[in-house]
Amino acid sequence: MIYTKEEFSKRLAELAGSSGLSELCASHEDKLYTICTQLDLKSKQFNLTAITEPEEVLKKHIIDCVFAAKTVKALSKGKGTLLDVGSGAGFPSLPIAAVLPEVSVTAMDATAKKTVYMNETAALAGIGNFNAVNARAEEAARGKMGEAFDIVSARAVARLNVLLELCVPFLKVGGYFVSMKGAAADEEMKEAAAATKKLGAVFVEKVQYSLPALCDERYLLVYKKVEKTPDIYPRNFSQISKKPL
Ligand code: SAH
16 A cells, blocks of 8 residues: 555655755655655565555654755755665655655665665666665675775664664765764763764764654764774674674
8 A cells, every 4th residue: 555646745744844855855855755655666675665555654654764865954954965875765865865856875785685676666766866886885886986085874783883884984074974873862872972982973963853753753863073983994704793892
């Protein structure tokens, strides 16, 4: 089951309106709708997401990721390059690319079928500023993608101390990491204090938001890279996860 285009546009307008996201969504409804129809069509086949009910997809995937896009826009002035690590079925990367057409978005995932899915969806939706690559973050960060991005984002990939080591190495000095977290944000931030310092980053701000009619807490944790990450990072994945910084 999926909303018709008319139902989707009406509901998106209502939810974006009550969330202060109308301006960002305006004129991008078609792209956002295609992201949802594709997910509905392919999620079972590819085991892409546990969220399939249309209202839930709209809130927990689209609106949630447009909140991230709002912060990305403020940090990047709507331009530059963004890498989304562990993007899965394209979250937050596809909605960010849809609503910020001047940001060049790269989505990375370790699973090849997910990157194929994301590139097909972007092509169908007419999202031209998007490219998905099949790679493991800790390996790719050691190649030409290292220290190459203005913004790095991630949602639901790993605990913050592990995630920082996977993400900060991709940032240029002066770039920002935006981590989408839930109720455990404060606890994860404390646990990640040492990792932040070792990787050359500093904590900048915690943006609290909530999804319409859902009471779970959501946060965007913003970190800035202030120094080049030492060459020893990222380590291989077993070290990163067994001995987090
Ligand atoms: N960000 C998406 C998907 C979360 S699931 C969302 O919020 O819906 C986590 C994803 O991260 C999976 O698709 C998995 O393949 C990917 N992943 C986990 N570790 C990774 C790594 N080290 N490098 C690249 N991708 C990774």
